[in-house]
Amino acid sequence: MSNPFTISDFTISDLRRRPEFFDTVAERIWQAWWQESDHPLAYISTRLRENVAATPIPFALVAHDGEKFLGTASVITSDLEERPQLTPWVAAVWVEEDARRRGVGAALVNRAAQDCFALGILRAYLCARPLMSGFYEGLGWIVSERKVGRHQMSVFFREAGSAAGPVSSTP
Numbered sequence: 001m002s003n004p005f006t007i008s009d010f011t012i013s014d015l016r017r018r019p020e021f022f023d024t025v026a027e028r029i030w031q032a033w034w035q036e037s038d039h040p041l042a043y044i045s046t047r048l049r050e051n052v053a054a055t056p057i058p059f060a061l062v063a064h065d066g067e068k069f070l071g072t073a074s075v076i077t078s079d080l081e082e083r084p085q086l087t088p089w090v091a092a093v094w095v096e097e098d099a100r101r102r103g104v105g106a107a108l109v110n111r112a113a114q115d116c117f118a119l120g121i122l123r124a125y126l127c128a129r130p131l132m133s134g135f136y137e138g139l140g141w142i143v144s145e146r147k148v149g150r151h152q153m154s155v156f157f158r159e160a161g162s163a164a165g166p167v168s169s170t171p
């Protein structure tokens with residue numbers, strides 16, 4: 001996995017290199033996507049622990065300003081049960097409310113894709129609710145399908161060598 005690098009006033013690191021952020025990342029993912037469905041936090045911690053295992057994928061990224069947590073994104077092998085043949089997926093993109101709209105989310109998504117491409121992967125996927133389409137389209141992701149599954153998700157992809165969106169995480 002590539003080294004952490006600084007983008008203006010924040011850094012994106014592989015969570016494996018900054019394990020002190022593990023509990024915060026697990027807690028935010030749980031709060032944002034799992035708490036309502038009555039899954040315990042321990043369930044997410046266990047799944048996230050898989051992301052810090054030695055295998056290249058899955059992995060998790062953390063955006064931080066020194067010791068201050070700003071956000072996170074993961075790359076996982078499977079994210080949409082209706083599309084089991086597609087892999088890998090950028091998922092669980094989260095930015096702290098007081099850190100939004102300064103490029104952290106864009107940098108996390110771009111870095112996640114670039115780390116996939118650095119592993120030799122030619123195409124990365126993500127799925128999002130229609131409300132979030134503008135965010136990902138603005139970052140250069142292409143919609144391949146809409147209204148997939150019970151949550152009516154849009155499926156996006158980005159290919160190695162494609163232009164990043166307007167906010168690039170390349171130093």
Ligand SMILES: CC(C)(COP(=O)(O)OP(=O)(O)OC[C@H]1O[C@@H](n2cnc3c(N)ncnc32)[C@H](O)[C@@H]1OP(=O)(O)O)[C@@H](O)C(=O)NCCC(=O)NCCS
Binds near residue numbers: 094096100102104
């Ligand atoms: C979505 C989220 C990750 C965006 O993070 P962020 O750090 O505020 O995003 P950025 O500042 O990098 O924004 C990059 C661009 O996307 C735009 N953007 C940001 N949030 C957007 C949204 N919800 N819808 C459409 N565009 C959005 C920004 O205006 C910016 O455009 P610009 O470069 O033309 O100014 C953040 O709002 C968040 O954590 N939301 C809650 C969790 C969530 O919904 N995650 C996505 C699940 S699919």
